[in-house]
Amino acid sequence: MIVLPRSFxxxxxxxxxxxxxxxxxxxxxxxxxxxxxxxxxxxxxEGVTDKASHAYGNRYTARTEVMYRIGGTAYVYLCYGVHxxxxxxxxxxxxxxxxxxxxIHPVEGIAVMLERRGEKAVTKDFLTGPGxxxxxxxxxxxxxxxxxxxxxxxxxGDGIWIENRGIDPDPEKIRTTRRIGVDYxxxxxxLPYRFVLLWE
DNA sequence: CGGCCGATCCACT
DNA sequence: GTGGATCGGCCGA
Numbered sequence: 001m002i003v004l005p006r007s008f009x010x011x012x013x014x015x016x017x018x019x020x021x022x023x024x025x026x027x028x029x030x031x032x033x034x035x036x037x038x039x040x041x042x043x044x045x046e047g048v049t050d051k052a053s054h055a056y057g058n059r060y061t062a063r064t065e066v067m068y069r070i071g072g073t074a075y076v077y078l079c080y081g082v083h084x085x086x087x088x089x090x091x092x093x094x095x096x097x098x099x100x101x102x103x104i105h106p107v108e109g110i111a112v113m114l115e116r117r118g119e120k121a122v123t124k125d126f127l128t129g130p131g132x133x134x135x136x137x138x139x140x141x142x143x144x145x146x147x148x149x150x151x152x153x154x155x156x157g158d159g160i161w162i163e164n165r166g167i168d169p170d171p172e173k174i175r176t177t178r179r180i181g182v183d184y185x186x187x188x189x190x191l192p193y194r195f196v197l198l199w200e
Numbered sequence: 201c202g203g204c205c206g207a208t209c210c211a212c213t
Numbered sequence: 214g215t216g217g218a219t220c221g222g223c224c225g226a
Contacts, residue, residue, distance in 0.1 A: 043207070053205070063222060081220035083208050100207055131208050141221090181207050209224085213215080 003151045009071030014090045014097035016191055018044035021088070021166035022174060022197040024197045026104055028137040031157040035109030035137050037127060038167065041102035043179045044193040045087070045093060052185035055096035066145050067096035074146040074160055076139060083131030084141045084192050088162075102180070103128040106136075113137070125136060173198045 004024065011017060019042070027036035045053040047067075050177040054077070055067045066075045067089055075087040075098050087098040104127045106113060113127075113136035114120065127133050134140070143160065152159040182189045 045207075054207085059223090078221055080206055080208050080218080082218070087207085098207095102207085110204085113205090129208070165217070174203060179207070203225095204223090206220105206222095209218090210222095211215105 002151065002164045004072075004164060006070070006072050006149050009088065009148070010092055011071070012091055012095075014042045014099060017090050018042040018099045018193065019174065019176075019195045021101075022195055023108045025165050026049050026101060026133075026137070026160075026183070027105065027108065027151075027162045027163065028117055028139060029152050029155075030138045030158050031124075032114045033109060033138070034162055035107045035112050037104035037108065038199075039101060039103075040197040041104060041107050042195050043100040044072050045098045045100065046191075046193070047097045051188040052179060052182040052189075052191075053096070053098070054100075057195040061077075063102075063144075064096065067098055068094050069145070071097075072147065074139075074143055074148055076134070076141045076146075077125050077143040079131065079190045080142045084134040084139055084143075085130045086134050086137075103196075104128050104133055106118070114135060120145070169197050186190060 021039050021042050022038050047055050048058045054064050070093050071090040073089040074129045075089050079085050087100050091097040146160050151161045176192045177194045
């Protein structure tokens with residue numbers, strides 16, 4: 001039950017961190033409602049040199065400014081005008097690395113997550129997809145910039161954080177592939193920066 | 201200021 | 214398998 005500290009996020013190898021996030025627990029608490037699950041799919045975005053990254057070529061705008069902050073900050077943006085996509089900033093200040101969380105296995109606050117999604121029951125693909133995760137966890141693009149190293153001090157405090165609860169995935173259960181939906185990135189679309197933890 | 205487009209999802213065929 | 218939804222961000226004029 002250890003909240004991941006700053007030291008976890010400020011390391012330089014964003015691809016290694018993306019892989020290590022598999023099996024960690026992502027939690028949110030909003031309006032006194034705790035929700036969360038086990039991270040099962042991630043993608044690394046390697047900053048200024050990565051054509052698939054919003055920060056490619058040092059692009060610095062009102063939206064991407066958050067990517068240049070200290071590791072352990074949330075970067076959330078609106079995709080296709082509908083979906084808030086949740087990312088974790090890594091590395092030091094001014095190195096805009098980020099990791100997209102693409103799937104989790106539901107654990108905590110399942111009734112709340114079902115309500116937010118407008119679903120009646122949990123199916124196999126309930127939280128597979130970055131847009132679905134944000135909707136279920138109550139994450140909105142206005143949460144971009146949230147400090148992920150601070151767990152709320154009380155039961156009615158708001159926050160987003162990640163815990164290590166001792167799961168150490170079997171390497172045999174991890175698949176590595178190219179990233180989804182980034183064909184516009186040319187040869188960088190082929191990089192092996194997506195990690196999937198086979199669950200069940 | 202106008203126009204294009206997206207790190208997606210879901211309904212429908 | 215496919216196409217529409219939907220709107221903020223980004224870029225060029």
